[in-house]
Amino acid sequence: MRTKIAAVALGGLLLALPAALARAEPPQKLYELNCWGCHGANGEGVKDTAPTLVGVAKFLKAPGGRSYLIEVPGVSYSKLSDAEVAAVMNWVLGNFSKQNLPAGFTPYTAAEVKRYRKIHLPRLAETRKHLLKEIAAESAGDSGGRDAPPRGFGARPLASSTAR
Numbered sequence: 001m002r003t004k005i006a007a008v009a010l011g012g013l014l015l016a017l018p019a020a021l022a023r024a025e026p027p028q029k030l031y032e033l034n035c036w037g038c039h040g041a042n043g044e045g046v047k048d049t050a051p052t053l054v055g056v057a058k059f060l061k062a063p064g065g066r067s068y069l070i071e072v073p074g075v076s077y078s079k080l081s082d083a084e085v086a087a088v089m090n091w092v093l094g095n096f097s098k099q100n101l102p103a104g105f106t107p108y109t110a111a112e113v114k115r116y117r118k119i120h121l122p123r124l125a126e127t128r129k130h131l132l133k134e135i136a137a138e139s140a141g142d143s144g145g146r147d148a149p150p151r152g153f154g155a156r157p158l159a160s161s162t163a164r
């Protein structure tokens with residue numbers, strides 16, 4: 001009886017251990033603990049705080065977009081390990097942006113994240129604007145809606161900014 005009570009008490013103690021001590025959190029949990037506060041429970045974004053993550057895979061269409069998603073401060077400077085960043089970003093893309101994930105998308109790896117994290121964006125707002133412009137140009141002509149097929153994506157080299 002006593003040991004049972006002790007076991008239950010110990011169980012409770014373990015559950016109460018700070019999340020930081022727990023290893024290998026599932027990506028959804030990583031999102032809840034590290035991203036949700038700014039981006040919202042469903043990645044819907046929070047006005048004047050953080051943009052929506054719904055459809056964020058559109059950045060993958062622009063040259064430099066793949067690294068940009070990791071270079072943003074909220075991601076790059078998070079306390080997460082490279083492997084955790086890769087996991088949470090792959091989860092974000094698959095959950096909030098499944099509808100426009102490019103067909104040939106290869107998930108981020110820890111090694112790739114490590115490389116991108118070394119790059120610091122001195123003019124973040126401008127880089128973001130530039131990427132959004134590239135994306136708009138790339139998808140000009142299609143509705144941009146969630147039903148739009150990934151027409152032509154990957155079929156030709158992405159246009160460079162000087163090409164048109």
Ligand code: HEC
Pocket residue numbers: 031034035036037038039049050051052053056068069072073074075078080088089092124125128
């Ligand atoms: C302190 C608030 C904050 C936190 C925490 C935060 N972000 Fe962000 N995030 C932003 C802001 C603001 C931007 C827009 C770029 C910028 O100004 O930094 C952004 C941009 C992004 C982008 C690029 C999308 C775009 O439209 O530019 C992605 C992807 C992203 N965040 C994912 C995450 C993930 C994943 C986490 C958790 C590991 C996270 N963020 C944590 C505030 C935050």
